[in-house]
Amino acid sequence: MNIGSLSSATFRHPQRASLQAVEETPGLEQVTLSSGPTPPRVTPDASPAASLVGGPLAGPIVIGHRGASGYLPQHTLAAYELAIKQGADFIEPDLVMTRDRVLITRHENEISLTTDVAARPEFADRKTTRQIDGKPVTGWFTEDFTLAELKSLKVTGAPHDGPEFRIATFEEVLDLVDRTGRKVGLYPETKHPTHFDQLGLSLEEPLVQALRRRGYEGAEAPIFIQSFEVGNLKELNQITDLRLVQLVEAEGYPADSPVPYSQMLTPAGLAEVATYADGIGPWKGQVRGTTLVQDAHSQGLLVHPYTFRAENQYLPPELRGTDPSGLGDLESEVRSYFEAGVDGVFANHPDLAVRARDKFLQARP
Ligand code: G3P
Numbered sequence: 001m002n003i004g005s006l007s008s009a010t011f012r013h014p015q016r017a018s019l020q021a022v023e024e025t026p027g028l029e030q031v032t033l034s035s036g037p038t039p040p041r042v043t044p045d046a047s048p049a050a051s052l053v054g055g056p057l058a059g060p061i062v063i064g065h066r067g068a069s070g071y072l073p074q075h076t077l078a079a080y081e082l083a084i085k086q087g088a089d090f091i092e093p094d095l096v097m098t099r100d101r102v103l104i105t106r107h108e109n110e111i112s113l114t115t116d117v118a119a120r121p122e123f124a125d126r127k128t129t130r131q132i133d134g135k136p137v138t139g140w141f142t143e144d145f146t147l148a149e150l151k152s153l154k155v156t157g158a159p160h161d162g163p164e165f166r167i168a169t170f171e172e173v174l175d176l177v178d179r180t181g182r183k184v185g186l187y188p189e190t191k192h193p194t195h196f197d198q199l200g201l202s203l204e205e206p207l208v209q210a211l212r213r214r215g216y217e218g219a220e221a222p223i224f225i226q227s228f229e230v231g232n233l234k235e236l237n238q239i240t241d242l243r244l245v246q247l248v249e250a251e252g253y254p255a256d257s258p259v260p261y262s263q264m265l266t267p268a269g270l271a272e273v274a275t276y277a278d279g280i281g282p283w284k285g286q287v288r289g290t291t292l293v294q295d296a297h298s299q300g301l302l303v304h305p306y307t308f309r310a311e312n313q314y315l316p317p318e319l320r321g322t323d324p325s326g327l328g329d330l331e332s333e334v335r336s337y338f339e340a341g342v343d344g345v346f347a348n349h350p351d352l353a354v355r356a357r358d359k360f361l362q363a364r365p
């Protein structure tokens with residue numbers, strides 16, 4: 001991954017998230033919607049609970065998953081901005097690389113499901129099949145496009161299509177956070193790091209360099225870097241003190257490791273994770289009815305489960321409404337996780353998770 005050349009090695013000690021003071025939010029630009037679910041009105045100032053971010057004293061954090069992706073197309077600047085406006089403490093950009101080495105925000109490097117690339121005749125010959133994380137994937141890949149070409153695409157996909165949405169660069173996300181006026185954390189995820197490394201398009205060095213240019217350094221910075229892979233986190237741990245989070249899938253193996261995720265969640269596995277990371281991001285089903293939160297905390301690891309979605313199909317049966325396509329009682333689900341001791345949640349509807357967090361804190365003795 002060639003990230004050892006970035007700086008001298010540093011040593012990481014697992015620790016709980018530090019506190020970050022959050023100032024009042026000035027008004028942000030109003031997001032214009034032409035169709036799709038309408039976000040509830042939100043006040044422009046941060047909720048009282050968001051006056052401190054992270055850690056056992058301040059309360060759990062709300063991470064705007066792919067932005068406020070329950071309301072706007074994921075990973076667009078509009079979705080991130082709405083998440084900030086709704087009081088999210090952190091916004092979550094998934095990162096992949098372009099052919100000309102620009103970090104952009106996409107959940108996948110294959111972009112036919114989230115852009116109109118398949119309808120663009122000039123790009124037809126770039127359709128190909130590639131092994132991604134050990135599986136064949138057919139489509140169009142960001143590593144075959146320049147930023148200018150990618151910027152010419154329209155972002156599509158649920159819950160809202162619109163020609164105004166374009167692929168965002170990581171620099172544009174940093175600009176957005178800079179001009180927000182309150183401290184909003186970043187929670188970037190490196191997607192397919194081994195794949196990009198094999199292409200000579202490593203994600204980690206540009207990511208750390210971009211963050212360093214903006215002043216993100218040290219374990220107090222309002223940032224977590226996350227990955228489902230292991231090797232890149234271990235290497236990141238050698239070059240930066242920024243906090244790192246090991247993501248854990250519901251089953252299977254990391255793309256770069258023969259150790260199954262299930263083993264990662266044993267006490268011994270958590271102790272190993274704590275040698276290079278500050279937290280875990282488990283699938284929320286791995287938290288329910290288990291001792292995972294306590295086990296992770298005993299290793300000094302934060303616990304930020306994913307993904308909390310308000311649509312009925314993603315909720316436990318007892319929290320679903322009658323309309324199959326409607327929204328259920330996400331607040332109750334999120335609150336139950338806070339009561340179970342998690343340190344934060346990834347939420348597609350940040351406003352609802354913030355409301356749940358505020359009620360949880362108000363009820364706390
Ligand atoms: O990073 C937390 C969560 O986003 C992991 O799942 O697939 O949505 O990136 P995914």
Ligand code: CA
Nearest residue numbers: 092093094189
């Ligand atoms: Ca993610």
